[in-house]
Amino acid sequence: MSSIDTHRTIDTIWRMESAKLIASLTRILRDVGDAEDLAQEALVIALERWPKIGIPDNPGAWLMTTAKRRAVDLIRRRKVRDQKYVEIAHGMDLYKEDHVDDALNGEIDDDLLRLIFMTCHPVLSQDARVALTLRLLCGITTNEIARSFLVAESTIAQRVVRAKRILRSKKVAFEVLTGKQRKERLSDVLEVIYLMFNEGYSATSGDQWIRPLLCQEALRLGRVLSEVTPNEPEVYGLVALMEIQSSRLKTRIGPKGEPVLLMDQNRANWDRLLIRRGLAALKYSKKLDSTLGPYALQAAISACHAEAPTAAETDWIRIAALYEALSRVAPSPIVELNRAVAISMAFGPSFGLQIVDKLSAEPSLKGYHLLHSVRGDLLVKLGRFDEARTEFERSAAMTQNAREKMLLRNRANECES
């Protein structure tokens, strides 16, 4: 293997192992910043040694052992002679390379969960949670995060540094939560993952309609989370939602990069494997709790589309009922807007328009471009083209996404003829 190949392999192994390394080190050091630094040090040592000695049989364990030794050194240097030190020094006997995995496997799941709880902690801003989670749990570089969110690399780097500082100063604990607190914090975690997914699924700004990297990372993280929390119905609900939505990712974009809406997509190109996975996750979520939570309900809605052989055969009455249920467990003007669309498809545009008109007074939807495009759409169906054009123009002026803007302008122009 040439040294370039070796470096590439090391980089890959790092991406595969870094979350586990950082999670385990955080348990020892109780500080996510120190943990990341030490994990990086282990990487530097690997970069130095592996080209000479070859890549070890169990590279993850090698990195873990190396990092743990550093952790012990660090603690010694800091002369912390508390219980933690004794425990680790004691544990060192276990860390023979072959045995590290066995010794740690039971713990690593919990450590990963603790780390997710930490990076999605409510003391952090939403932006910081997303950046820190992508970096520490997905092994995504600062540069890749910056590219995904169209901001400068230095902005993301600062965001991550600041987030780690806040976690330290607020003494955020590295813990597996229970009861009500676990439920609440898990919902924060799901929110971060779904936010990440959504930004990839329909980018709020820039001139690309979708950013596949974010969708992939969010889905992968969701899958990882479902493995470490096998009894949480909403985790499976979110995974189901993301699997099914991802099945359409490639049909959401036309040959020129333009958005293609759900009803116009070529269903033959939907990814059947992901649909199957999504439906299985949804079934499992229902098995865990027959009362569907917000994510499972959204997944059930998404499943209705996935199961319809053609757009015309969509079961809109069922979708309208599911939105009704969703508006009860997680009421929001956006859910209401979606319900309006479903109602109009099930029972006619005038019924949908009634709901949309009520929403127009909603202050939180002021400036929300989709309110206007939905209204425009309903007006077109009712033959009120002049009003429809105004709505599409308004909507186009509001969106920050260049591709979507173009689509909406076209729709406005179509109202002329």
Add this chain to the structure above:
Amino acid sequence: MRFMIIVKATTDSEKRVMPSEELYGAMQRYHEELAKAGVLIDRSGLQPSSSGIRISYPEPGGKPKVIDGPFTEAKELIAGYTLIEVKSREEAIEWAHRYPDPHGFGQGEIELRPLYEAEDLTMNPELLEKDAELNKQLEDPKKE
């Protein structure tokens, strides 16, 4: 990107000889590890070729020829597959390396093959160009 880890058939797999408990355990652990990393998409084992048929078209435009299994040359046959979704070719190779020897008696062979992603967005030259342009802007601090 998706890769298929293809496990080749062996004389044992063709004779429906079940793997040893040890090998079975190693396979389970490996696939659990894949699932925990969020990369496992699908997996299945195939019945021996004696349960299969082959359809071939020896004459251009002619009628198909149907042959019942079993087929010879175990190494050219497939005994199972594991489908993974990973970030890079290197990651796929690394996972394939970790696959346990699927036979244990000298005939083990696995093959790693990338799946075609015709609509793969990263292969769209226009989007790639846009990306490069965007990167240039991001690297230029004056435009920040």
